[in-house]
Amino acid sequence: MKHRFTQLRAKLKESLAGGLAPQEAEAYQHKAENQKTTGISRLQIRELLMQTVDQIFSAKWVLPIAPENIVLENHSVIVNKTRIVDILPTKGVAEKYTAKEKIELSHHVLMPGLVNAHTHAAMNLFRSLADDLPLMDWLQEHMWRAEENIINAETITIGTNLALMEMIRGGTLCFNDMYFYAPETAEAVIKAGIRASLGLTILAIPSGEMKTEEDYFKRAYRDYARAPKSDLITWIVMPHAAYTNSDHSLKRCLALADELGLRLHAHANESLGEIEMDKKQHGKSSLQRLDDAGLLNEKMLLAHMVHLTDEEIKLIQERKVHVVHCPESNMKLGSGFADMPRLVNLGINVCLGTDGAASNNDLDMLGEMQSAAFLAKGLHQDPTVFHAPQILRMATLHGAKALGLEKEIGSLEKNKSADMIAVDLSHYFTQPIYNIFSLLVYAVNRFQVSDAWIKGKCLLEKGELKTIDVEKILTELNCWTSEIKRFSA
Ligand SMILES: [Zn+2]
Numbered sequence: 502m503k504h505r506f507t508q509l510r511a512k513l514k515e516s517l518a519g520g521l522a523p524q525e526a527e528a529y530q531h532k533a534e535n536q537k538t539t540g541i542s543r544l545q546i547r548e549l550l551m552q553t554v555d556q557i558f559s560a561k562w563v564l565p566i567a568p569e570n571i572v573l574e575n576h577s578v579i580v581n582k583t584r585i586v587d588i589l590p591t592k593g594v595a596e597k598y599t600a601k602e603k604i605e606l607s608h609h610v611l612m613p614g615l616v617n618a619h620t621h622a623a624m625n626l627f628r629s630l631a632d633d634l635p636l637m638d639w640l641q642e643h644m645w646r647a648e649e650n651i652i653n654a655e656t657i658t659i660g661t662n663l664a665l666m667e668m669i670r671g672g673t674l675c676f677n678d679m680y681f682y683a684p685e686t687a688e689a690v691i692k693a694g695i696r697a698s699l700g701l702t703i704l705a706i707p708s709g710e711m712k713t714e715e716d717y718f719k720r721a722y723r724d725y726a727r728a729p730k731s732d733l734i735t736w737i738v739m740p741h742a743a744y745t746n747s748d749h750s751l752k753r754c755l756a757l758a759d760e761l762g763l764r765l766h767a768h769a770n771e772s773l774g775e776i777e778m779d780k781k782q783h784g785k786s787s788l789q790r791l792d793d794a795g796l797l798n799e800k801m802l803l804a805h806m807v808h809l810t811d812e813e814i815k816l817i818q819e820r821k822v823h824v825v826h827c828p829e830s831n832m833k834l835g836s837g838f839a840d841m842p843r844l845v846n847l848g849i850n851v852c853l854g855t856d857g858a859a860s861n862n863d864l865d866m867l868g869e870m871q872s873a874a875f876l877a878k879g880l881h882q883d884p885t886v887f888h889a890p891q892i893l894r895m896a897t898l899h900g901a902k903a904l905g906l907e908k909e910i911g912s913l914e915k916n917k918s919a920d921m922i923a924v925d926l927s928h929y930f931t932q933p934i935y936n937i938f939s940l941l942v943y944a945v946n947r948f949q950v951s952d953a954w955i956k957g958k959c960l961l962e963k964g965e966l967k968t969i970d971v972e973k974i975l976t977e978l979n980c981w982t983s984e985i986k987r988f989s990a
Contacts, residue, residue, distance in 0.1 A: 554581040557600040559591045560611035567912035570890045572937045580919040583956035608927035614674025614920045615866040616900025619804040619825040619854025623660030627859040636834045647988040657682040661689040662974045667864045671947035672922040679739045684728040691731045694968045700739035705747040714750045742768040743787035744775045751794035764800045771805035772836045802903045807837040823850045823903035828872045830856035842886045852900035889938035923952040
């Protein structure tokens, strides 16, 4: 009898290791129960079929994002070796799984981490330094001047950490960053345990030690080679914009991206002034210049895209370009109202970004979702456009898709990385609870994001950051603020 039990156990274990389908497991269970001579009790069989996993997250609501428009009530997400292995009703969990760690989220929505598809993280250093100014004045007279004098390896680390604290606290677990000192940024990202797409930024205008186009490319190669490596980081080639690059440097960006197998990201059509500048200097529009350099394709993400002609919309649709909508930055800098529902209706992948904290002035993706929805409804004079579930997809799965990370993050599905946030809805800000999508887009406050995990590792627990020393960063920041203030005109 003991021998048969051992045999059956070996068989079941072997099947489980190969991933036993539920029907298969059940069939084994019946088979074993019918073999009365084995003397194996139902309880023993259950124990044999029980899988030990790393974590069980049991939530009042699970918002998987894919499939679309679904809220799973009283469900659990099972995580093993950093990945989601199952999502099932909580009442059935005890029969199938036992875990080293059990996380109860009884008043929470468990959902994928938000993806901020356009940031300049370290610009958190310049929040409130220069506001209510025209775009070019703000950029050239204030931001570029401050950057030239302040940005170094030390300040980059402080500014990036400030941004990481703000993002994690507000539920953003992946961001696409265009800035300088990429290796230092990478180091801060790895220490914090957040996920990032980091830019190798190229301009053809002098800034700091970068005097020529050649200097930028040399730095890009150097940064890429010396940056610490991590599976949390993907790299991306970032020509800042058409108007800040020559046709030659745009073509070189494409060659660099092809050589390293990377995606591309640029600002485009943010304000009418820059489009005019391109037309005057080059005799054609910014998008035409990008297209002529071969940069418009399914690997390109363009941020802003506020002012677009019918021909330009057709062009980006044909080229399968991804678009990052930054509604708050566009409104604050007086750039205009981007008509994103029009692009979405044409099948263009539109995701969301906050832009830097000097032009927003926060990195609050929940707030950005609300702004994107309100702007679209107001612009179209139609409350049905950009409904809440659609906005949530833009802030998660669509961002992941734009960054080429949709197989890894952006939704809660089997085999994806356990990159998740919990949002506590028990606060009176979000009572009563009739519609989860609606509360998350139109009512929630970012402080209601209580917990966050990347690859199952906790980054935020009951509102407390676990991987960044907040006091230390604020003390370091304090040493620099008076120096930075000198550069506000
Ligand atoms: Zn930007």
